[in-house]
Amino acid sequence: MNVNFSPEELVFQDEVRAFFAEEYPQDILEGRRKSMLASRDIYIRGQQALHTKGWAGINWPVEYGGTGWSVTQKYIFFNEFAAADCPTIIPFGLGMVGPVIYTYGTEEQKEKFLPDILSSSVWWCQGYSEPGAGSDLASLKTRADLDGDEYVINGTKTWTTLAQHADWIFILARTNSDVARKQEGISFLLVKMDAPGITVTPIYTLDGDHEINQVFFDNVRIPADQLIGEEGKGWTYGKFLLTHERANIAGVALSKQRLRKLKKKLASYEQQGQAPADVESFRRKMAEVEIQLSALEYTELRTLASVSTGKAPGPESSILKIKGTEMQQAIDNLFFELSAYGALPNLRAQYEAGYDGDIVDDDGSSLTALRYFNFRKASIYGGSNEIQKNIIAKAVLRI
Amino acid sequence: MDFSLSDEQAMLKESVVQYIDKSYGFEQRMQVVASSAPYSAEKWAEFADLGWLSLPFSTDDDGFDGGAVELMLIMQELGRGLVIEPYLAAVVLAGGCIKRSGNVALRKLLLPAIMSGESVPALAYAERGSRYTLNHVGVTAVADGEDFVINGEKFVVLNGGTADQIVLSARTSGATTDDDGITLFCVCADVAGIERQGFVTVDGAHAANITFDNVRIGKADAVSEIGLGLGILEAAILDATLAVSAEAVGIMEALTTKTIEYTRNRQQFGVPLSSFQALQHRMVDMFMELEQSRSLLLRAAIMLDEDSPDAAAAVASLKYYVGTAGRKLGEEAVQLHGGMGVSNEVDIAHLFKRITVIDTLFGNSDYQLHRYIQSS
Secondary structure: OEOOOOHHHHHHHHHHHHHHHHHOOHHHHHHHHOOOOOOHHHHHHHHHHHHHHOOOOOOOOHHHOOOOOOHHHHHHHHHHHHHOOOOOOOHHHHHHHHHHHHHHOOHHHHHHHHHHHHOOOOOEEEEOOEOOEOOOHHHOOOEEEEEOOEEEEEEEEOOOOOHHHOOEEEEEEEOOOOOOOOOOOEEEEEEEOOOOOEEEEEEEOOOOOEEEEEEEEEEEEEEHHHEEOOOOEHHHHHHHHHHHOOOOOOOHHHHHHHHHHHHHHHHHHHHOOOOOOOHHHHHHHHHHHHHHHHHHHHHHHHHHHHHHOOOOOOHHHHHHHHHHHHHHHHHHHHHHHHHHHHHOOOOHHHHOOOOOOOOOOOOOHHHHHHHHHHHHHHHOOOOOHHHHHHHHHHHHOOO | OEOOOOHHHHHHHHHHHHHHHHHOOHHHHHHHHHOOOOOOHHHHHHHHHOOHHHOOOOHHHOOOOOOHHHHHHHHHHHHHOOOOOOHHHHHHHHHHHHOOOOOHHHHHHHHHHHHHOOOOOEEEOOOOOOOOOOOOOOOEEEEEOOEEEEEEEEEEEEOOOOOOEEEEEEEOOOOOOOOOOEEEEEEEOOOOOEEEEEEEOOOOOEEEEEEEEEEEEEHHHEOOOOOEOHHHHHHHHHHHHHHHHHHHHHHHHHHHHHHHHHHHHOEEOOEEHHHOHHHHHHHHHHHHHHHHHHHHHHHHHHHHHOOOOOHHHHHHHHHHHHHHHHHHHHHHHHHHOHHHHHOOOOHHHHHHHHHHHHHHOOOOHHHHHHHHHHHO
């Protein structure tokens, strides 16, 4: 039993570290240090830098242009990625639809879609939730009816993250209503966002940001060869997608990095004589989160280790999403509390690309309440944490 | 990165699991608890035969050279089986001090007897008012020629009532809370001037307050160098803290499994209790806390075995976590068992009592969190 890296793995760690210090676009990292918010352009340039290095398909097999990394290498990569403070990788293409296509798609589909996903030249979004189908996803009402060699799509998708940037959307739609279980008769389809009949309208989240959207489909016609796998088996592919990204689901590396930043912020406040009056109780709360995070890191490592030896992930893997999002939210809250009055001004615009007005906030404090508000979503999306508990009760505890 | 057990470790685990499942029944345990004996001498002899009593001692001392991972493996199962025998007190605590002694003659005298099961010692470190602080030592050992004369009282000594040998911390110089000036001695429990006030602890184990009234012992009985005993004591307590944390994880496992089982079988309103989502989610919470505790346990054991500079902080974070999560889990298990949970005849009640005691041993959650913050 050990958690040491082999000499080869240590060399790899140096290589990853050097990449972020030298080859990765430094202006992006400089912006992050100033708490700047990422734009479409920044996300794409960050991902393209990874692609140039051959590191875009982190979880992908080599034959489809992926890294083919071991779980330890992925663990090292994500730690360095977080420590360098890179903007997040938008998951819809690289983390979600890509693996679905190389696992269930036809050769033509693989050739057509995978290279553009790897190079981030096409932006994907995810059409799962609907106004009437949230955690109960299988109740979805969007229909796709076969008409000759085309599907005709009608319905509404919602909470669609960054659909305003997207070139393509993957959706789950009902192709057959005459089924015994509502999970049957659902299909997985790829739709070009500029198809006639698609309308995207913004939804503003509680922090005032335009991140999510409603996407309307009104007699949208797509070629039938944009169906993935078999018609009516979309639920299986959709579930595969939800469970695919185990390697980074808990966001431990990112939370560790944010905790380091939080400690720095506290230290700098102490230096300036601005520490909370009850700094000891703040320190205790911080330590409690740090310990939870150490536990979660080992829970994730246990999962990775068992997967790497060819075993199925153990029961411990099921808790990663719940605990991971709880930790993210706990850290959001600590940033908010530490910022005190500094959290109150709503200065989002100051941190957006191209801002040239007065600088009112100089340390990112004014983003902490907004971030706290926005990330209440974490325990709701991807199957709410209550749904996750239902799954654990049924699948793990066999209650 | 490798979380798999070596063949030897897997065999050890298997043997303890087998023993607990087949030879250590709850009914039998409760008979021992109800009797006047502090534990079963017969079981203790079996532990010796199985080699468990030799586990943490070096091969130089004819032990099995087990490290933190081995200690973790055995203690988890002893927890799950709610074992009442004083493995912690005799082997981990008293044995843990003696095995670190530079006094070879003493080691050669005491360790073989511990490993064979003949000697079942105790470690007397706590005092009234010391709380969890190891350097708070008011018991004095004053040099008198070649001897030391010991005076004072030790408080809640686990297995202290019947131990044949008592390892104790005593002050040979300095003020009550100085780090320097603490010496560890080993005394025969039947020497003149030792008085023991035995009692049963709330979890059914036995302990004693021990007073030393002009107890005279020789320099040869010093376990540590004179005045430099704190390091050995801290190291033994660190191992013991890992040990009880592992025991707690074993208990949490039993609490979770038994609670799920109970709610599946217990019918109310015409359906099993387990069909209620409010209860399902509470059991999922128990399971998650168990797995998070298990992760911190592995982390601390690996770091101890690697002599990591962060090992003490890792053990403090572990003990903090199992203290908090373990007590919560115990309370939840009792709650979900309803009236049965507060009945003294069911194992749940005893698992709950033991995990509550474990939070107090070597420093409760608040204390450990404080230690963690100090050391990180």
